[in-house]
């Protein structure tokens with residue numbers, strides 16, 4: 001059975017129908033690319049799947065639970081514990097070092113600092129940026145920031161990683177390397193991966209393609 005699923009998922013912003021009755025099933029350990037024109041609803045869809053945006057109608061099921069029926073606090077607890085998220089511009093905390101950023105999910109889950117730091121360093125090492133662990137975001141490159149963001153999304157072994165244009169701000173070679181690592185580490189930890197991307201090279205590293213147009217999953221898309 002699916003680990004994350006939407007049923008007739010619909011999200012409006014005023015008169016704008018951003019997501020229109022979308023049915024999507026993400027299987028455990030699967031790798032899905034979500035593509036489609038700008039403004040077609042990809043980002044809103046991913047945020048609704050993550051429980052950040054509450055749907056106007058329809059259902060979101062995550063690990064056999066109706067996410068959309070939970071309170072905001074409960075949704076955010078599920079997300080912090082069992083999901084990882086990566087955004088286009090890292091969204092790391094600039095006042096913290098890379099390792100402190102990667103420790104955050106573990107600390108929120110109650111792990112002691114010493115353990116959290118050791119696991120965060122291990123994950124930064126896996127992503128190839130352990131030597132930059134004590135730098136802040138201002139002192140590293142965009143690709144290195146995204147590697148740390150990937151480390152933060154995966155450090156707590158989430159069931160699913162949702163990435164919204166994770167390599168959109170990188171040159172194509174750096175993008176491909178970061179994506180390769182994201183796919184490898186998600187695979188190693190068994191996390192399902194959902195990646196919103198405009199980049200066909202990025203999408204080619206994933207197994208399933210979902211095409212979104214005007215808020216709907218386009219006819220014929222394989223999910």
Ligand code: ADP
Pocket residue numbers: 013016017018036037038039040041042043044045
């Ligand atoms: P994509 O990720 O495919 O570019 P989005 O999900 O960002 O698409 O946007 C889908 C539609 O919803 C667009 O018409 C966009 O203008 C609108 N939209 C997105 N976010 C908001 C918001 N916070 N308030 C109002 N309209 C929004």
Ligand code: ADP
Pocket residue numbers: 126184185187188189
């Ligand atoms: P490769 O052999 O191409 O490096 P793998 O899928 O074996 O690809 O591993 C990718 C990375 O994930 C490796 O650097 C490895 O250290 C790391 N890794 C492997 N297993 C785990 C795990 N259970 N948790 C976190 N990271 C892991």
